[in-house]
Amino acid sequence: MKICHVNLARGFSGGERQTLQLILQQIKEGSQLVVVAKPDTPFANEIKKLNCTLVTTSHFLFNHKKSITADCDLIHVHEGQAIYWAWLQNRLYHVPYIVTRRIDNPLKNKFLSNLAYQKASCLVGLSEAIVDAIKVRHPDAMTHKIPSSPVDYPVNTEVVANIKNQFKDKVIVMQASNLLRHKGHNTSIEAFKLLQGSHPELQLVLLGDGPEKENLKQQSQGMSNITFAGKQTEMGNWFAAADIFIHPSHSEGLGSVILEAIQAGLPVIGSNAGGIPDIIENNVSGLLVEAGNGKSLAEAITLMAEDEALKTRLLAGGKEKLKLFDIVYTCSLYDAIYRSIK
The missing domain is CATH 3.40.50.2000 (Glycogen Phosphorylase B;)
Structure with a gap:
């Protein structure tokens, strides 16, 4: 044809x-x-x-x-x-x-x-x-x-090591999307405000740029557990360096970046918005939280970081789900x- x-x-x-x-x-x-x-x-x-x-x-x-x-x-x-x-x-x-x-x-x-x-x-x-x-x-x-x-990105192990060294002794929780209002970065920051005292090892790394950048920086002012890493092109290296991937959008067509995270071997947490539940079946291929609920997101991140058996099971469920994509x-x-x- x-x-x-x-x-x-x-x-x-x-x-x-x-x-x-x-x-x-x-x-x-x-x-x-x-x-x-x-x-x-x-x-x-x-x-x-x-x-x-x-x-x-x-x-x-x-x-x-x-x-x-x-x-x-x-x-x-x-x-x-x-x-x-x-x-x-x-x-x-x-x-x-x-x-x-x-x-x-x-x-x-x-x-x-x-x-x-x-x-x-x-x-x-x-x-x-x-x-x-x-x-x-x-x-x-x-x-x-x-x-x-999902897109399969190349990985440079030396670059991955440098990223991990930049966040030494931290559990890297990554969110990767343009900094737009509907992508839920405000919910991520709200979650990490709740986590900064009890879980100092958790580091939120935000990849992307966009019109909400200054508002989000203002919201996270004084928070050392949040890093704005800017727009990145070598996504494979960041997926390989991260420990947990989150995507708490308020609305979303599908959330293809979640597929890329699963393919890279990351456990995923997303909101129950738009097409995200097509990818994340709660407690099967990842964890779903209520859109806009920072407390629920914080609890899900803590659970994912601390429960290795859960993480292993969700990773296996995610790989099975990928067959449909x-x-x-x-x-x-x-x-x-x-x-x-x-």
Whole structure:
């Protein structure tokens, strides 16, 4: 099959990593691919390295040549602006398109957005929460749940040793996400305020940057058990250095970084928000806490740090859960959708 993937994001976050991972697997399996992206973006630069055709456009209104999708079976949309490019291409040349939605926010009730979603042949959500949000706005749409798959990062043992030495004699509790309000960093800080006296060995390390940085630093002022490590690109080293991974978001499409933590061998704690329970089955593949509840998070962290038998059992449960998110499996689910539309 020949597929046209479209991702018009300027940055390179989880959605772009997931798009890239699917593309890499499809190339490995012999698919012919065209990828539409904005020029001079991290995503476009990654696509340039691959055995596929890159087409660039600065805006979804531009570059609608028939030749781009002339021999493509369908278009696969991966983010919000891309759906409008696909809709226009469909209107002009009748190429079908599907949409993968990665966030559990309510869909916009706007004319063009409604039209673009209605014309899609299939709407895919990464989690049950996302599929439910889609059905609220488009109850008659063909929907499927296909989760993203964890990215496997390289590890440099020397760098890992340096990180561990930086936090010598500490239990590293890591949270890795952009510093956005809905990611729950305020809950993490609240938890560590409760832990700083009783558990001085626990160190919260926050990886990421974003608009909430100054507010969070103000909230954690004077707390030596919290470290802001900034945005990191070599995530494999940090996963290898950490002891516990937390993801207490207030809302979340899926929480693919949790999958990456499990794959790296970390026990995980997350909130019962959005698609996180699709990954973390409480007391089976990790621990779930109430979103926004710092006390519950503190208790879960303490339990995970002190109960080795629990940690071992949850790690085994996490590895079993990962089978449902394997890239070969999720790629096969997309292939089945492609062929049903073709």
